[in-house]
Amino acid sequence: AQKITQTQPGMFVQEKEAVTLDCTYDTSDQSYGLFWYKQPSSGEMIFLIYQGSYDEQNATEGRYSLNFQKARKSANLVISASQLGDSAMYFCAMREVVGNQFYFGTGTSLTVIP
Amino acid sequence: DAGVTQSPTHLIKTRGQQVTLRCSPKSGHDTVSWYQQALGQGPQFIFQYYEEEERQRGNFPDRFSGHQFPNYSSELNVNALLLGDSALYLCASSLESWSEQYFGPGTRLTVT
Numbered sequence: 287a288q289k290i291t292q293t294q295p296g297m298f299v300q301e302k303e304a305v306t307l308d309c310t311y312d313t314s315d316q317s318y319g320l321f322w323y324k325q326p327s328s329g330e331m332i333f334l335i336y337q338g339s340y341d342e343q344n345a346t347e348g349r350y351s352l353n354f355q356k357a358r359k360s361a362n363l364v365i366s367a368s369q370l371g372d373s374a375m376y377f378c379a380m381r382e383v384v385g386n387q388f389y390f391g392t393g394t395s396l397t398v399i400p
Numbered sequence: 401d402a403g404v405t406q407s408p409t410h411l412i413k414t415r416g417q418q419v420t421l422r423c424s425p426k427s428g429h430d431t432v433s434w435y436q437q438a439l440g441q442g443p444q445f446i447f448q449y450y451e452e453e454e455r456q457r458g459n460f461p462d463r464f465s466g467h468q469f470p471n472y473s474s475e476l477n478v479n480a481l482l483l484g485d486s487a488l489y490l491c492a493s494s495l496e497s498w499s500e501q502y503f504g505p506g507t508r509l510t511v512t
Contacts, residue, residue: 290442323503329488331443331503377442386456388433388501390442 287312290378290391298397299368306353307363307394309378315339317383320361322352325375325393334376337361368398402427404493404504412510413481421476421507425493431455432474433501434466435490443490449474450496478509486511 291310299305311320322334337345337352345352353362365372378391405424413419425432431450435443445458449468468474472493478485488508492501 321501328505329490329508330505331490331492333500333502336500379442386448387458388445390435390444392442 288391289313289389290380292378292391292394294394295392296395296397298399299365299372301370301398301400302367304364304366305368305396307365307376307378307396309361309363309391311359311361311378311380313359313380313382315382315384319381319383320352320354321379321381322350322361322363323377323379323390324372325377327374331377335363365396370398370400372396373398404491404502406489406491406504406507408507409505410508410510412512414512415481415483417481418477418479419481419509421478421489421491421509422473423476423491423493423504424473425491426502429493429495429502430472431494431496432468432472433492433494434474434476435492436460436485437488437490437506439487446476481511483511485509 318339320337324332335345335347335350335352337354349366351364375393377393381388407422433448434446437443446460447457448455452468463479465477488506490506491504494501
């Protein structure tokens with residue numbers, strides 16, 4: 287089974303609108319961390335936001351927020367007020383504490399339309 | 401404050417050859433992880449080094465090996481290159497915890 291599933295290969299959003307990128311995960315661990323990264327065409331992975339499995343509040347970092355629904359095992363990324371520079375690949379990732387493994391999803395390509 | 405650096409940027413090798421990729425972690429970081437990212441895919445975890453030892457390994461054959469030096473920099477070695485090894489190789493550094501990994505720009509390896 288896939289550890290991280292991103293079901294949206296490509297998404298389009300109008301500039302200044304909000305967009306939600308979906309991510310579901312699979313783990314039997316109680317302690318884990320969830321991450322979102324942005325990868326522009328240059329290739330470098332840029333850390334966006336982190337959510338620990340025991341964090342009760344949804345994580346927020348500027349225009350990024352993580353909609354964490356533990357029972358559903360989902361960790362969707364919400365980008366508010368999209369900008370042209372947000373066009374990139376977005377990867378959801380998970381770290382399992384017990385096995386100390388780090389898993390990435392297949393990514394979602396986001397295109398912001400002027 | 402220097403971020404994670406990787407060298408070389410691009411590399412072209414022939415099947416059967418060996419390659420060494422290099423990574424310098426972000427200042428203050430002591431843990432280095434390596435990932436392979438094939439075209440159109442998410443990164444796949446290769447292994448992680450901490451205190452000069454391989455601490456964790458993903459599902460990669462023994463042809464993939466590494467090393468961490470006392471200054472925390474790291475090398476990834478791949479022997480007997482296959483066409484399927486063509487990918488972007490990413491290095492990430494962190495403090496011992498995984499709470500935040502910083503990635504380098506990657507080395508794009510092409511095997512012909």
